[in-house]
Amino acid sequence: MGCGNSQEEVPKASAPNLLEKADYSESYIRNKSVINRKLLKVILLGDSGVGKSSLMNQYVHQQFAAEYKATIGADFLTKHVMIDNVPVTMQIWDTAGQERFQSLGVAFYRGADCCALVFDINSEKSFDSVTSWKEAQIQNPHDFCFVLLGNKVDIENQRQVLKIQRVNPLMMSGVQKESSQLVSAKNGTCVVDAFDCLAATTLNRDDLVS
Amino acid sequence: MKKRPASFNLFKSKDDGVPLSFVRIEEAIGGVISQFSPPQERHSTQTSPVTMRTSLNLSTRTEVYLSDDINLPPQIRKRNMVINEIINTERSYVEDLDIIIQIFLIPFKESKLLTDSVVYEIFSNVEALVGIHQDIAAQMEEDARKSNGSGLGDIFVKKSDHLRFYSLFCSNQKRSTNIVDKLQLQNNKVKDLLRRCESNPVCRSLPLGSFLIKPVQRICKYPLLLRELIKVTPTGSSEHAQLLEAQQKIDLVLAEVNEQTGEDENREKLLELQSRFEEGTSLVTFNRRLLKMTTLKEVTGPFRTLEKFKYLLFSDALMRAAVKITGKLAVREVILMEHLSVLRADKPTDIVFKNSANNNITIASAKTQELREEWFSAVTKAKQFSLQLQLKRRNTVAIGNHSYHPPELHVKTSQPEPETPAVRMRCQTTIGRMGQLRRATRDRKRRLSHEPPQRDDHLYQTFSCHYKDKRYVRLLSHKDKTVSLLDLNQFIEEKFGISNLIIRYKDDENDLITIVKQEDLDIAILDFRVESFFLFCEPETILKKNATLTRHRYHLHWCSEFLSSLYFCSIALSGVYNCGSALRLRGHPVKALNGFVCTNKIEIIWPVVVLSDVSASPCLTVSYSG
Numbered sequence: 001m002g003c004g005n006s007q008e009e010v011p012k013a014s015a016p017n018l019l020e021k022a023d024y025s026e027s028y029i030r031n032k033s034v035i036n037r038k039l040l041k042v043i044l045l046g047d048s049g050v051g052k053s054s055l056m057n058q059y060v061h062q063q064f065a066a067e068y069k070a071t072i073g074a075d076f077l078t079k080h081v082m083i084d085n086v087p088v089t090m091q092i093w094d095t096a097g098q099e100r101f102q103s104l105g106v107a108f109y110r111g112a113d114c115c116a117l118v119f120d121i122n123s124e125k126s127f128d129s130v131t132s133w134k135e136a137q138i139q140n141p142h143d144f145c146f147v148l149l150g151n152k153v154d155i156e157n158q159r160q161v162l163k164i165q166r167v168n169p170l171m172m173s174g175v176q177k178e179s180s181q182l183v184s185a186k187n188g189t190c191v192v193d194a195f196d197c198l199a200a201t202t203l204n205r206d207d208l209v210s
Numbered sequence: 211m212k213k214r215p216a217s218f219n220l221f222k223s224k225d226d227g228v229p230l231s232f233v234r235i236e237e238a239i240g241g242v243i244s245q246f247s248p249p250q251e252r253h254s255t256q257t258s259p260v261t262m263r264t265s266l267n268l269s270t271r272t273e274v275y276l277s278d279d280i281n282l283p284p285q286i287r288k289r290n291m292v293i294n295e296i297i298n299t300e301r302s303y304v305e306d307l308d309i310i311i312q313i314f315l316i317p318f319k320e321s322k323l324l325t326d327s328v329v330y331e332i333f334s335n336v337e338a339l340v341g342i343h344q345d346i347a348a349q350m351e352e353d354a355r356k357s358n359g360s361g362l363g364d365i366f367v368k369k370s371d372h373l374r375f376y377s378l379f380c381s382n383q384k385r386s387t388n389i390v391d392k393l394q395l396q397n398n399k400v401k402d403l404l405r406r407c408e409s410n411p412v413c414r415s416l417p418l419g420s421f422l423i424k425p426v427q428r429i430c431k432y433p434l435l436l437r438e439l440i441k442v443t444p445t446g447s448s449e450h451a452q453l454l455e456a457q458q459k460i461d462l463v464l465a466e467v468n469e470q471t472g473e474d475e476n477r478e479k480l481l482e483l484q485s486r487f488e489e490g491t492s493l494v495t496f497n498r499r500l501l502k503m504t505t506l507k508e509v510t511g512p513f514r515t516l517e518k519f520k521y522l523l524f525s526d527a528l529m530r531a532a533v534k535i536t537g538k539l540a541v542r543e544v545i546l547m548e549h550l551s552v553l554r555a556d557k558p559t560d561i562v563f564k565n566s567a568n569n570n571i572t573i574a575s576a577k578t579q580e581l582r583e584e585w586f587s588a589v590t591k592a593k594q595f596s597l598q599l600q601l602k603r604r605n606t607v608a609i610g611n612h613s614y615h616p617p618e619l620h621v622k623t624s625q626p627e628p629e630t631p632a633v634r635m636r637c638q639t640t641i642g643r644m645g646q647l648r649r650a651t652r653d654r655k656r657r658l659s660h661e662p663p664q665r666d667d668h669l670y671q672t673f674s675c676h677y678k679d680k681r682y683v684r685l686l687s688h689k690d691k692t693v694s695l696l697d698l699n700q701f702i703e704e705k706f707g708i709s710n711l712i713i714r715y716k717d718d719e720n721d722l723i724t725i726v727k728q729e730d731l732d733i734a735i736l737d738f739r740v741e742s743f744f745l746f747c748e749p750e751t752i753l754k755k756n757a758t759l760t761r762h763r764y765h766l767h768w769c770s771e772f773l774s775s776l777y778f779c780s781i782a783l784s785g786v787y788n789c790g791s792a793l794r795l796r797g798h799p800v801k802a803l804n805g806f807v808c809t810n811k812i813e814i815i816w817p818v819v820v821l822s823d824v825s826a827s828p829c830l831t832v833s834y835s836g
Contacts, residue, residue, distance in 0.1 A: 048434075075427050076420075097430030101464060103472030107383050107426050 038086060040199055041111055043093045045133045046118035047126040051151040054185035055118060056092050059195050064186050083199045090199060099133070114145040114202040121150040121182060145202045147181075149194055154184040273298055275354035289442040293359040296435050299428075300347040306424045307340045314407050314418055323399050331389055332422075334382040335375055339425055342372045362439065363452030366432070370459035376429050376467045381474035383426055387419055429467065432460045476500070483522075487531070487539045499525040502588045504581065505533075506561075506574035521574065523588055526596060528563065530572065543570070547596040552589045554582070561585055 044052040057063050060077040076093040093112070098105045109115075117133055119126040127150075134146065181194040275297050276290035315333050318324060324332075346369050353361040393400045408417055436457045443450045476499050483500060484493045502523040507516045520539055522529040527546050531539040545565040553562040558579045563572045576582040 075424070097432075097434050098427065100433070101430060101468035103468045103475060104380055104426055104430055106475070107387075107423055110384075110387070 038203065039089045039091060040113050040202055041091045041093065042114045042116060042195075042198065042202075043095055043109060043112045044116050044118055045095055045099065047120070047123070047129050047133075048096075050118045050120040050123070050126045051185045052118050053094050053096060055149065055151060055183065055191060056094055058185040058188050058191045060092065062188065064188070081196065081199065083196060083203060086203065088199055088203070090195065092195075112144065114147065114198055116147050116149050116198060118149045118151055120152050122152055122155055145198075145205050147194075147198045147201065150182040151185055153182045153189055154186045273301070275351065276359055285442060285444075289439070290359070292435070292438045292442055293354060293362065296362065296439065297347070297350045297354055299431070299435075300343065300350055303424065303428050304340065304343045304347050306421055307336060307343060309412055310336050310418075310421045310424075311340060313410050313413060314404075314421070317403065317407055321399075321403055323397070323403060324393075328389065328393075331382070332386050334379045334386060336379065336422075336425070338375050339379060342369065342375060345369070360449045363436075363449060363454075363456040366436065366456035367452065367459055370456065370463050373429060373432075373460070373463045374466065376425060376463075377470040379425050380429075380467055380471040383422065383471075384475060385478075386422055390418060390422075429464060433457065433464065436460060486537075487541070488534070491539075491541060493524075501525060501592055502585065504576070504585070506576055506585075508572065508574050516575075519574065521585075523585075523592060525592060528589070543572070545570075547593055550589065550593065552586055554586065558582070 044056060046052055054064060056077055057065070060079045076091055079090045079092070081088050081090055093108055095105065095108055098108060115134070117130045119130050121127070130148065181190050181197065183190045183194050185191060273294070275294050278287055278291050278294065280287070282290070310333065315329070315336065318329050318332070319326070346365060349365050349369075350359075350362060353359055353365060390404075394404060404418060407413070408415070413421075436453060440450065440453045440457060443453055479500060480493045480498065483503075484491060487493070500522060502521075504521055505518050506521045508519050509515070510517050518533055519542070520529075520531040520533060522531060525547075527544050528550050529541060529545075530543040532542050534540055543565070545563065546567070549565050549567040551564045551566065553564065554560075555562050555573055557575065559577070559582050560573055560575045561582050563574065564570070565572075576585060
């Protein structure tokens with residue numbers, strides 16, 4: 001809720017009890033190398049109702065609110081992860097609301113490294129509008145790394161869109177196809193995988209560019 | 211932490227001799243004014259950072275305003291949850307704004323590391339926003355308690371006009387971030403202070419930028435929240451109708467804020483671009499946007515060599531510019547959008563631009579075929595868009611003429627009314643222009659017995675009031691600490707013949723002056739710090755005479771000088787004169803607002819208020835065209 005969620009990401013100066021967990025526990029990663037840690041700003045774009053906020057929540061909190069989904073989730077959430085032995089802080093921005101207002105949206109895309117285009121695999125429309133999201137919102141598409149995420153794979157029987165593999169390559173030019181996945185924010189299928197993959201691709205791309 | 215200026219107590223209590231009309235104004239303009247009268251808990255948060263932290267920690271737990279009992283009918287339960295979410299998020303938003311002020315703004319102001327104007331550039335009018343949202347949150351909470359949240363729509367309807375204050379904030383946002391980034395690189399002291407502020411636990415290790423973006427985020431959420439609430443409200447109910455109205459209003463305001471932000475950004479961009487051109491080139495015009503800029507090559511000259519040209523596609527024209535040896539750009543040709551057509555040439559990278567005005571044809575080659583296609587579609591889109599815009603503009607004019615014309619009021623002002631005198635008030639801001647300054651000083655000398663100390667000429671301000679076009683008075687100069695309450699009171703009584711005008715003039719620390727007139731005209735002028743003053747008028751009594759115009763409010767928010775003659779002025783209006791809310795002056799020609807025509811001076815004439823800025827150079831005047 002609002003800033004509430006990000007509260008959890010406050011680095012606690014002393015949290016030794018958390019260290020007992022696996023080596024890659026968040027606090028470990030957090031403390032390991034503050035200096036070398038990279039910050040990846042990821043923005044989620046897509047039609048309303050495709051589950052952008054849910055994806056974010058599932059990835060960061062491993063939670064899915066089936067009963068009542070808050071209309072507006074956190075503005076952004078952060079998660080500390082290890083990508084190829086590099087500590088990375090993922091900062092995931094939900095774009096709920098401002099995508100309708102182009103001039104107001106600019107502020108959010110500023111400094112973003114990666115843009116995840118989210119669609120609902122049960123809704124052809126949400127898939128079709130992915131392109132327009134990409135074009136309408138991003139002014140300098142070359143600065144971004146794009147990935148496609150098809151959400152709601154848990155609703156198998158209604159699946160209408162399975163075209164992710166046979167996407168018109170021209171239409172989706174600039175999208176990192178190898179990082180694009182089908183996920184489910186509800187049961188968590190591939191969510192962590194998808195975000196990790198996205199982070200890795202972005203990092204690789206950045207390395208290549210620089 | 212510095213104690214809040216005493217001015218904040220000014221409106222606090224209604225029983226310490228504040229007259230009734232004062233209270234009435236306070237209520238009428240509560241949303242904006244309440245920033246001067248923060249609720250009690252805010253006072254407690256100011257006294258010690260520890261209390262603040264606790265209160266903030268508490269807030270992260272979500273409050274249940276309406277029951278979310280599982281046994282409730284699902285529709286009602288869902289509705290309660292939506293309402294809870296709206297109120298909770300509003301609360302936490304207010305807290306975030308509070309953090310901006312308490313943790314960042316106040317220390318920055320006190321540190322004196324930056325000039326007031328830079329501080330204002332960073333934080334913009336966030337103080338005004340806090341006031342608005344504290345008020346909204348409080349009203350929502352009360353509504354949830356008393357009427358089960360059924361009045362939320364009404365609150366949104368009433369407050370939507372206040373949200374126009376976001377125009378200023380949002381258009382400033384980008385510049386603000388740039389300044390913060392730049393300062394961090396250039397100024398170690400600022401960087402240290404920023405680090406110290408950000409290390410406060412209440413900031414949750416978020417940088418200042420994350421907080422300053424919150425208002426932009428928040429205002430975008432209202433349509434979503436309202437949409438959800440509408441979904442779970444029974445259709446046909448009065449509440450439903452109210453919510454629909456609220457949604458409409460908020461959408462309108464947001465579209466406006468969005469447009470203003472875009473325009474501001476666009477203007478900045480064009481100005482930047484303009485500086486790359488040879489001197490004397492003017493690119494900035496109303497509504498012009500840069501859509502595309504690329505270097506394309508043309509075969510030119512006697513030797514038919516390939517030369518680079520900059521192609522700039524604007525929303526209204528295509529421009530070809532040559533790159534000079536100096537690096538500056540020189541305009542070669544401008545093709546208006548209606549004369550422009552594009553064709554694909556045989557060569558896959560070539561594109562043909564045709565100017566139907568003089569039948570000129572230019573063939574340009576792009577680097578790749580992809581780029582050519584981009585250009586082709588960009589031009590086609592731009593042509594369509596300009597056509598749409600023309601149509602839209604035609605419609606807007608028609609609507610504007612219809613609804614913005616208030617002839618009765620114009621007649622009214624010209625007829626002096628013995629009982630309820632129409633007060634024409636002129637507020638002038640005089641800042642640092644020598645001629646005006648001298649005049650102002652002379653006038654003041656004549657009218658006030660005291661000679662004020664001229665310690666900061668550059669921030670010197672005067673307001674003058676015209677009364678029935680005849681008498682006028684320079685009311686006050688806020689840097690002028692020698693004007694006593696008594697002086698002012700006498701002065702107004704003498705000049706206006708208004709004896710029961712209540713003037714509140716706060717001590718040196720606050721630079722706050724409030725003038726409230728009880729019967730004929732309610733005016734409150736709040737002069738808060740150097741950068742901005744608020745002028746609130748409730749010309750209710752006068753407007754009452756017109757059956758159609760019973761209750762209108764004018765909120766003028768004027769943020770004057772900062773950064774050497776850059777001017778920001780944002781005017782939020784409600785009621786019939788809904789003129790598109792905000793007018794921003796940046797020392798450049800101002801666009802014509804709906805119903806207002808711009809000359810090179812700005813003067814906004816309402817039936818009762820004339821607000822003019824004579825300090826901007828060149829002088830800017832907007833006069834009502836009605």
